[in-house]
Amino acid sequence: MDWNANLLPDNPAKWQATHATVTGNTITLNASGEAKTTLLREDLDYLPDFLQITVKYKTGQIFSNYEPHFWAKIDIVATNDEHYIYIALMNQINLVTQNTWFVQTVVDIADVDIKYLTFSLYVDTETTEPVVITQRELRTSVALSKSQQDAINNQLPSVVFFSNSTQMVVTSALATVITSNFQLSASSNLLLHLILSGVATNDCEITVSFQVNNTELSYSPMKHRIQAGNFLIGIPGSLL
Incomplete structure (x- = not known):
């Protein structure tokens, strides 16, 4: 850029x-x-x-x-x-x-x-x-x-990367994993690619939801079933 x-x-x-x-x-x-x-x-x-x-x-x-x-x-x-x-x-x-x-x-x-x-x-x-x-x-x-x-x-190419670097322990409660602040004009485009990685202690279902200005987007929440152990969830930019 x-x-x-x-x-x-x-x-x-x-x-x-x-x-x-x-x-x-x-x-x-x-x-x-x-x-x-x-x-x-x-x-x-x-x-x-x-x-x-x-x-x-x-x-x-x-x-x-x-x-x-x-x-x-x-x-x-x-x-x-x-x-x-x-x-x-x-x-x-x-x-x-x-x-x-x-x-x-x-x-x-x-x-x-x-x-x-x-x-x-x-x-x-x-x-x-x-x-x-x-x-x-x-x-x-x-x-x-x-x-x-x-x-x-x-800084421009790495704004989202820095936001994704936080490690968290998520239980059954709803938890905010990433908050990214952007101020865009009406003619701007923003393309995001989300990657979540971690370790699951048991087989479980992970629900991922997205909000813009505290309003949940129409295509969320997204549900992912994973097995115990290491996991990686990728959501392409075309969806975000």
Whole structure:
């Protein structure tokens, strides 16, 4: 699962370059250079509140608040055809290695109903050294750092696994074995696969029921007859 994927294309054919070259993952901007690409509404998973810009580049020229020279621009056309333009300075914020810089910034677009947008990276006429961009990213959703995004990605496949790890002793009384908390939108899908394993002291019948918001589902309870000893019950995701 790739959460909050990079929206910018890798294919050079999807970029327009002026006084610039686009080859694979690299963009080189010369004086007055610009590289831009257009994203349609269907390229976005949803209408975001924020757009996060990440750029890593190499240049021998100095950029500062007083002499920026290098910018990223987002030109959004709303559904009413009005333009909303956001410009971010690509100043030399974090030094990676000699003459290589990393910049990450966030644009708040919560009030814009996007029809399409154009993302541009450009430098001015006073740029005397080429700007070689080796990383360019535009991501939707909240303003999360890369480490926070990775932490969420690592947790997503294992939410149910952690819930299933609890060991319990169940007698004839009804017992809650697993409680998983999820908050889903109306358009979300959740696929679960339930596995119960344990040791039965005697031959018995196990009844498994499922509830959503304290309401029992139509296909439960499910009854399983097992013999004394080790047992394994699997209920496929198609039923859950």
